[in-house]
Amino acid sequence: MxxxxxxxxxxxxxxxxxxxxxxxxxxxxxxxxxxxxxxxxxxxxxxxxxxxxxxxxxxxxxxxxxxxxxxxxxxxxxxxxxxxxxxxxxxxxxxxxxxxxxxxxxxxxxxxxxxxxxxxxxxxxxxxxxxxxxxxxxxxxxxxxxxxxLPKRHKAPPAPKLTAREAVGWPDTLKAVTALSRFFADPEVPVQTSLLRALGWVELIEHARFEVVQGERFTEFLELISQAVDQELPADLEIPRTPPSRLGGIQFRLLAAQYARKDTHAETAKGLGRRLSLLMSALKFTRGSGTIPQLQERFQRVPFSALEEPFGSLPAESQKLFSRYFRVKIQGLHFLGAAYYDIPFVEGFYHLALMFPSILWIARWIAAGEGRTELVAEDINEAMTIADHHHGYSPVFGMPHFRSRVKTLSRTGDIKKLISWYGQ
Ligand code: SF4
Structure with missing residues (x-):
């Protein structure tokens, strides 16, 4: 071979x-x-x-x-x-x-x-x-x-599923990956807009049935839903800053907290004291009031409320960074299947899209710790290194309770609200 x-x-x-x-x-x-x-x-x-x-x-x-x-x-x-x-x-x-x-x-x-x-x-x-x-x-x-x-006799594994119910084989899966990546190709389009357009497109895939829509017809289907997104969510879309629902806010803080941790050496995560402290900190993240539990030495003591203020628009170089980030992750299939807890395409993209508000939430924590209410590119760079350390590697993100957290955020429309809320 x-x-x-x-x-x-x-x-x-x-x-x-x-x-x-x-x-x-x-x-x-x-x-x-x-x-x-x-x-x-x-x-x-x-x-x-x-x-x-x-x-x-x-x-x-x-x-x-x-x-x-x-x-x-x-x-x-x-x-x-x-x-x-x-x-x-x-x-x-x-x-x-x-x-x-x-x-x-x-x-x-x-x-x-x-x-x-x-x-x-x-x-x-x-x-x-x-x-x-x-x-x-x-x-x-x-x-x-x-x-x-690679194993000596490398054999292609089956393609990851598109959704929990639907699978289409490698050629069509790779077409879908290419079409998704195109949303992030235009450097003039703000990354928040690209994400919202990509999410609208992925939702159309989530609700489609593919038994007879494969090969040529799958290509036509992808073109059709891309045109629908262009009409409904144009690239010059105005994005109002919309807060997440109360439930969405709780689920998101628990998710972002997981990305902000530094539990890299497994032996430090064991022991009753450590477990109790994790439980107490989870309760505080659920409540979302008072001072944020420190999680790692890098973070200063700031109130949860400080991260909910408007922080202005993202620096231009951070817009470019996020576009590159999403293109590398999508084209590298770093959000689904074997690379990502065997999760299907649609669900995997919901996880990937949540990296945007999670990274910005951590960046706000870094900035607020220095008394700033504006983000600079270095905050976002550092926050990305912290959060992406876990993406696809910390087993907790593939566990049923975490997957159900992401599904809830997508079902309630909170992923889009979180993108608008922390993106400006
Ligand atoms: S530059 Fe990257 S690969 Fe090199 S030592 Fe630093 S973290 Fe490791």
Whole structure:
């Protein structure tokens, strides 16, 4: 079977700038083969390792457990991260000697029929800032990583469903992905408008039946609903600032709080005290009054009400950032199927659209903590790195209670209200 083609984003740049951010956020589980490779590197004889600690930790309490991860330093960063922000394994033995998970980040590879769609994680500040070389010019290096990730006999999995009831196969699913991505292609259209138009289009898909509408007829159907959106929701749409319903506000705060957390190292999330504190904080987010529970050190103590004030229009560069974000995530299939908790197309886009108000809610928290009532681009950049760390990776977003939260927000029309409320 020929090697799958890579569908690379053409609007995104990236090179690692050694900020060390990913080495401070992630717990890296390693395979047995990687453990043996690192054992052979003899780090026990290398005095650069902080505190002379073991570099690998066994996971699980069973004596027969064969799961391992890289150890952390006192401040939570990877044991191999040096004072210059560089990886000791990379510096001493070269990139291929690192665990595969470290080589892959911040890429994400998703099946797209027989091809592989490449997306990126915007938890990396260099991805957010669009720094480095164009991704599509780095194909040979990306292909080397893909070859390690793909099973030897790669076979295309079935296409993700369009809705809970309907499936159309890969060719039509990919047509729908391309049509959805087009809503974010015009840089002159504000991203709030693009999102509302895309949501209107996705709702038409949600209510359609596709048993006989496939192939050519599916293409006609997509054109038809795009024309309907152009008529009903033109690109110069005026968007009034509309508050979410009371129920929508509660559901959204609980969702945004999850995106604002920093529970990256699994072992810190255990224990009765921790569970109680999570419960207390959930109650406060449900109430939505008083001071926002801190969630992580980055955030200052500000009242919930401070985030509900108008913050003015988004900086022009943030409009561009959001358009790029949505195009990379949609074209990279980073919102549905295997990449996203096996969720269908329509529901996955509702989750993705909610990233916009969630990121802006976190950005407002950062700004309000500094006494500002206007957002600057840096607030939004930072908020995006915080929120996107979880997108498609924190298991909680695929759990039934979270999925039902997003379904409620779409059913009540609150996703659109939240976009208008936090977008200005
Ligand atoms: S977060 Fe991005 S720029 Fe920073 S070290 Fe990791 S890959 Fe490099």
């Amino acid at each position: 020929p090697a799958p083609s890579l569908k690379l984003p053409t609007i995104q740049n990236w090179n690692c700038h050694n900020c060390g951010g990913c080495c401070k956020q992630h717990q890296i589980e390693i395979t047995l083969e990687e453990k043996e490779r690192i054992d052979k590197q003899r780090w026990d004889e290398d005095d650069s390792i902080p505190g002379g600690k073991p570099v690998i930790v066994k996971l699980g309490i069973s004596p027969t457990s064969q799961r391992y991860r890289l150890a952390h330093q006192e401040d939570g960063s990877c044991i191999f991260l040096d004072e210059r922000g560089l990886c000791r394994i990379h510096a001493k033995f070269g990139e291929p000697a690192k665990p595969l998970a470290c080589q892959v980040y911040p890429y994400a590879f998703h099946p797209a029929g027989n091809d592989i769609a490449v997306s990126l994680r915007f938890s990396c500040p260099s991805v957010v800032a669009n720094l480095g070389e164009r991704i599509d010019r780095q194909e040979p290096a990306i292909r080397k990583i893909v070859n390690q990730v």
